[in-house]
Amino acid sequence: MNEQVTTTTRKPLEPHRYPLQIVMAGGIVIVLFVYTLVFLVPKYRAAYQHMLAADSAYAKKNFTIAKDEYKKVLEAVPSSENTKISLAKTLFANNEQDDDVEALLMLENVELGIVDWRELQEVMPENYEGLFNSNYPVK
């Protein structure tokens, strides 16, 4: 803002009266916000809580709970790549071979950062490493 001070005898604007387009824009924003507050935010908040619960369960090596919680996150946010990577790590880490295919499918089209790749290598059977087009060195 460039604040300008005037001492003339001009008539001031009527306090708290705003142009129609600003009032209308404000109204539209309020409607949109209330919509998200009712329909989206509760869903996302619950998903975030599931994510925190899953991370905590994974850290305690409670892979069954972590797996269920990560799946609940993906139900709300199917495009979450971090969650897909975390779920894949959980599926590899629980040492159930049946889950390996699901973990590999989970990582399809997911771009892995170097930290993700290193963490996956810690839990993934070595024979799967060749399936990835990773630019990062293997171990």
Place this chain on the structure above:
Amino acid sequence: MIPGKLMSLITFPGIVVHEIAHRLFAELLGVPVYSIKYFQINDKASGYVEHGEIKSTWQAFWICVGPFIINSALCIVLTLPFAYYFILLDGKESNLIVYVLGWLGLSIGMHAFPSNPDMKSFSHHAFKLRANILIKLVALFLQALVFLSNLLRIIWFDLVYAVGISVIIPLIIQ
């Protein structure tokens, strides 16, 4: 680097809210407002508020920091779905409304800081109205802080601030 005018155009809702906040605080404190430009493409200023005489340092202070309070609060609230979906849950594609509110919220948050002329005005009043030494020191300190934050806009400090405050609510109520 994105030129300032283009950046102002992209984040114009933040400028509008910034000017409304100055006006709101001026009127709440009984300072008459004579004219206001909510947004313009101009080399000098993207918006301005022309108000009457300020009679106390407190009036000058609150009119100056009004946008910091209003813009920050609106940014925190409006970016709520955006912060959950994109920042905390790493979602990749969402409802159009989430994008719109995210753009609005971040634009508003990016214009939370008082401008250098705003801060100069406060310091000017603090000295002109013979405030006590503590208020004068606070004025000088805030002026330096605002000057620095505006300087750091070159490295997107305004955007970093907006993104940073957007996750406050989700992190508090987790």
